[in-house]
Amino acid sequence: MRTERLVRRMIGGRTSPVAGSIDRAHAGLVTGWLGCPTCPESPQIEVRVDGTTIQGQQLTTPRPDVPGGSGFLLRFTPISTAHDPVIVRVQCAAHPATSIEAKVGSEDWRVPALGRIERVSWPHVSGWIAEFVPMSTQAKMCLQVDNGQTIPVRGNVPRPDVQTFLGAEGVTGFQLNLGDALGYAVPSGTTIRLLRGNLLLDEATVETSPLGPLSESCIPSPDGSDHIEPSVLADLLVRFRSTPAAAAPDADWQRLLDGLGFKVHSASTHQWAEFLAAHDYGAADIAAILAIRKIKGMGVPVLDPLPSALSNRVRSASPELPERVQSWTDDVLGLHQQPESDAHEKKSPQAHDLRVCVAGLTEHRSGLGQNATHSITALRAAGIHACTAPFFPAPGGWNPRLLPTKQATGALKDHSILLHLPIDRVAPALCAQSALLASPRIIGYFMWETEVIPRQLWRPLGLVDEIWTATEFVAKSFHAVTDTPVRVTGHAVDVSMVELVTRAELGIPDDAFVVHFSFDANSTVARKNPNAAIDAFRAAFEGDPSAVFVLKVRNMQQAEHLARSGDPHARGMMQRLQENPSIRLITGELTRARSLGLIAMADCFISLHRSEGYGYAMAEAMALGTPVVATDYSGSRDFMSSEVGWPVGHSLVDVLPDEYFYWEPGMCWAEADVAQAAAALRNIRSAEGVAERVEAAQKHIALVGTIDSLRDAYADALAPTKPPSANGAIAGPRQEGQGLLRETFP
Structure with a gap:
């Protein structure tokens, strides 16, 4: 708020031609400024209320907005008056004729x-x-x-x-x-x-809520009379009870906790684990108790997330637990209940699947949020009922409509859930938004970016009935570790709203050759690999002032933090930015339309990523008619080939700890061939064969990357009787020795 809002002019009749004003007058406070033409300096002020002089603490305040640069402030013991309005007079103590007055309504005067x-x-x-x-x-x-x-x-x-x-x-x-x-x-x-x-x-x-604006929903708002019935909870528990931890029975407590879908290895977690071990609790008990401790901090009533074997252990151990630890189990919904059956039957498409609730990051500004928005649009375009249940999967982001009340669970019994979330947030989200578990069919729309799925994510993949994803690359990764059916639906690319970005406003000559790359530093600098893109540009156009590289970095503060922390990829980017005057750096939040305008302005878009689940920016560039040079690896291969772009060869290298959000043995990704990328940039600048390839790219994206193609994929996936098509086939059972481990605990 601007400070000017504090200045409320209350100028009444002036008794002499003086400069000044009473800004505020209340019982207990009078502020303003007064200039006395006779006094050489700021005058000593005397305040009278309804003719009575007021005694109090008087201060001179700096007021650069008024002549003389100072004002007055008088604080005094609040007084009451029967007059309405109250007459407040401020005068120079030495020259009473120099004065100003204000009439103050009695309600304003009494403000405490x-x-x-x-x-x-x-x-x-x-x-x-x-x-x-x-x-x-x-x-x-x-x-x-x-x-x-x-x-x-x-x-x-x-x-x-x-x-x-x-x-x-x-x-x-x-x-x-x-x-x-x-x-x-x-x-x-x-x-x-x-x-x-x-x-x-x-x-x-409120602005920018993760729930978006209030809108009509199939799920009623809580009215204070809702209550949670034990019979409802018993039905909701089945999915958690029937999905075991993805860990061997003899694993230590950390691997068991990971296998439950809760990676919380803080210092306090380790201390409590040591405490429980010192009291002769085994690894399975420790993991189960610490999982309960984790969900107790969700901020809303939470459902017991444990599989049957571990939930039974917590129930049997509860009376013997120390009082502090017992308090973690208090009020955990369903912890002391046992459903009639621990078997959750994964549903085949039925007629009720024509009602879909799209839940999760539907209001989030991210690629995941964009996916959710496209899902809603595609479902409605297919004539399928699509309502929304937005939330952000963390304390303070939950949707109160999704607490397990009778009204909420009843509303979702005839809806399929299409869940748009990061995989590692699935288990916590279903604990805190447990009304979703009333649905007979939960579909997880999940993305991933490496060939190896960390063990921590295996159980969340088993909590859903079906997985939808955008590319064959991601589907193959999922298929290797879960027997949950996986369907490739593709993505939609929307470039309908483009803001014109001129080269002049960026200080770039009209005849320059512009190469562009954009990325979000929160997606890790190592994976997005801007350094290889800069190196390819430098190798192609070293010393050429007519070539310009436009680099847009969202969340630049994260890259700067990583650089200060010693991350070699972030430090390498900072060094390249300092050394190369041909780079135009753009940071901060841009609208989506302006981001697309940057892509359209460029002569070429380059992405030498180490791995992508899909690669939105590349697909958008193709749709906008901007040539694309990109690593020939991971999800982008689903829509890009040498017929529609300039794919760059690579070698596979190990992912190192701290380069990605997770690390597992065998995790690898691509290191693009910088020399080959530089040759592709020079080829595009020569314009030889470029127009034909760009035209083919636009036609290709129009076939495989539109709302219409996504509409058809969703309609096929949700059809009550129609079998899956060849292009959207559901993956079959995992191979022997692969998939979610189904051990039980002794």
Whole structure:
């Protein structure tokens, strides 16, 4: 909020031609400024209320916005008056004729506090509070959400800008995390009120919520009367109970915890593991107890995520656990229940599958969020009912509609769930949004970026009935470790909204040859491999001032952090940026339309990635008619070949620890041939055969990468009686010795 909002001019009739104003006047506070033409310096101020001189603490405040550069602030013991309006007169103590007056309504005069909400960008709320009257125990500062829930507000941030106008006493700023306080998210547009007791100080609306704006849904909003019935919980538990940990029975507690889908190896986790081991608990018991500890921090009521063998062990051990550890098991839904059957039958397509709830990152600004949006569009284009259940899979991002109430579970019994989430968030999400488990068929729309799937992700793959993914590369990786059916649906590429980006605004000559690459540093610098792209550009056009490399980096602060931490890939990028004046660096958040405009502006798009699940930017470049040079490896091979682009050869190299989010033995990816990429760049600049290949690329993407192609794939996958087509075939059973391990625990 701009400081000017604090200045509320209350100029009344002036008794002489003086400069000044009363900015604020309340019982306990008068602020403003006064210039006295007779006094050589700032005058000593005298304040009179309804003719009575007020005694109090007077301060001179810096006011660069007014003549003389200073103002006055008088804090005094609040006084009451029967007059309405209250007449406030400020005068020079030495020259009383130099004065200004203001008429203040009685309601304004009696205000005991002021406050502002300056920013509500989920989950953060910030602002300031100023109290003129001591706060009673009945009149606490709080934020109130639309649903009536209140959150205490305590000043915790210095605000000298506000104190300039209102003084230091009782004036402070506040910052709080609504997600942490509530445990769940509220929709964008939700009203947040700043209250002092029953007095409304300010209100604002939530922005950028992971739930998006409030909209109609098949799942009703909680109304306070919803309750969780044991019979409902028993049905929801079956999927977790029947999906074992992906680990051998004799594994240590860390591997067992990984195998449950909960990798939480913090220092405190290790301390508790050592504590439990010292009390003679075995590895299986320790892993199960620590998994329960993990989900207790979700912020909402959570469902027991353990398979039968481990859940039984926790139940039997619970009475003997130390009191602190026992508290972790309190209120975990279903922990002390046993479903009638531990067998979960994976469903074949039925008529009810024509109702689909797209759940997860439907409102998220990321590739995963884009996938979810395309799924909704494609389903509706196919005439299939598609509602949404957005949430972000972390405390403060949960959707309260997806708690396991009778109303929510009843609404989802005739819907298939299409779950758009990172694989490692599936188990925690189904614990915290357990109404989803009422669906007879859960489809996981999952992406991955290496040939090896870490063991931690095997169990989440088994929690769903079917897996959809975009490319054969990803499907093959999944098929190697799970017997859950896998279907390749493809992706949709939308370039309908493109903002024109001119070379002039980037300081690039119109006749320059422009090579472009863009990536998100949160997707790891090592995998995206901008260094190879820069090296190929330099090898192709060293010393040529008419060649320009435009590099767009989202979340550049992450790359800078990695460089400071010693990451060789990030440090290499920073060094190349310093050494090469031909690179134009663009950072920060751009709209999707402007990002597409950069691709359209370029003469070539290059991606020497080490691995991609799909490769949106490459497909978008092809659709926009920009030639593409890319590593001939991983998901991009599904839509790119030498007939429609410039694929670059590679050698396979090991993935090293810290290069990717996970590391497993045997994990590898591609190292592109930089010399071959440089030759491709020179070929594109020569224009020989380029137009024909670009035209073929646009036609190819129009066939395999549109909403229409995705619509057809989804309609085929959800058809009640139609068998899978050859192009979208469901993968068969895994080979002997592969797949999700089905051990039980002694």
